[in-house]
Amino acid sequence: MKKVTFAEFGGPDVLRLVDADEPHAGPGRIRVAVRAAGVNPVDWRIREGQFQETRPVELPAxxxxxxxxxxxxxxxxxxxxxxxxxxxxxxxxxxAEYAVLSAWARMPEGLTFAEAAGYPSVVETALRVIRESGVRPGQTLLVSGASGGVGSAVLQIARDRGVTVIGTASAANQDYLRGLGALATTYGEGWTERVRRIGRVDAALDLAGSGVIRELVELTGDPRKVVSIADLGAPEHGARFSGVTGDVPRALAEAVDLMSRGRLHIPVEKSYTLADAAAAHIDSRAGHTRGRRVLVV
Structure with a gap:
């Protein structure tokens, strides 16, 4: 089968599409003929070796x-x-053309393989960070870097739970955020004052790792109410870095429920082939994503 691997840590150029042995489903696992694979920031962070101290990877991987x-x-x-x-x-x-899954759910009717591949990690992450932020119905959650996959899920899940969301994103993605029910504003110079003009902030999420933890702590007034999935230095400011995967089967079940009720939809911004995995990583790392990027097999 064809599979994307890397034998050394580094930039996207270390990725190789190679012939590999097919994996097989062991106890408690299933194997799928992959139709699409989700592209997540954690993928290129692992490829760069960012998590070797906490989540070591044996090469080639x-x-x-x-x-x-x-x-x-x-x-x-x-x-x-x-x-x-x-x-x-x-x-x-x-x-890869075949992969073993440790957690799964049946695809809801009407969902394409490309769309479905974009949900697992982002929904699990969204549910986890909303919980860790401690935000409650009737309160306001600030989401920095809100237009990507996790942000798209957070906005919709929070809205379904009765939480008001303020989202920051580029000027080009303001209407996208509003379409998901958020109060939108741009990042950049003066962004904290723009947020304050919108309203009180009870909790905040950093999804982009753009160096805003200090400001998020100031806006919430409590570092315990700030959670980042992208800034490893967040604990230096008293905030939480959330990097440990939670209950994936439960997250998938909740995703299916939300989708079946018409409360969650994450669009696919761009699709790539396996051979274009490096380009997908370059685009993912550049940010400004509206929804998800996926590889179609």
Missing amino acids: GVGQDAAGVVDEVGEGVEGVEVGDAVFGRGSGTY
Whole structure:
């Protein structure tokens, strides 16, 4: 099978599309013929070696953790899913023609494989950071870097829970944020004053890692109410860095529920082939994403 791997840490040029042995589903796992794989910032952060101290990777390594596809192997002890089912979920080495998943859910009706591949990690992350921020119904959550995949999920999930959201993004993405129910403003010079004019901030999320933790602490008045998924230095300001994956099966089930009720939709901004994985990483790292980027197999 074809698979994207890297044998050394570095820039996108270390990625290689190679012939590799097919993986197989062990106990409690399923294998899918991958139709699409989600591209997440964590993918290129791992490729760069940013997490070697906390989440060491043995080289050569595959890339990717989210996928949607058709089940073609069911491991021992797995129930409720059969060969031929269309599923989306979380695993490892998903930038490939076949991948093993450790958590999955049946794809909701009407969802394409490309769309489904964009949900697993972002929904799990969104649910986790909303919980860790401590924001409650009736309060206001500030989201810095709100137009990407996680931000898109946060805005919609928070709205479904009765939380008001202020989102910052580029000028080009203001209407996109408003379409998801957020009070939108741009980042850049004077952004904190623009936020204050919108209203009180009870909790804040940093999704872009753009060096705004100090300002988020000032806006909330409590570093315990600030959570980052992108700034490893957040704890230096008393804020939380959230990097430990939570309950993925539960997150997938909640995603299916939200989608079935018409409360969650994350668009695919751009699709790539496996051979274009490096370009996908370059674009992901550049930011300004509106929704998700995926590799279509």
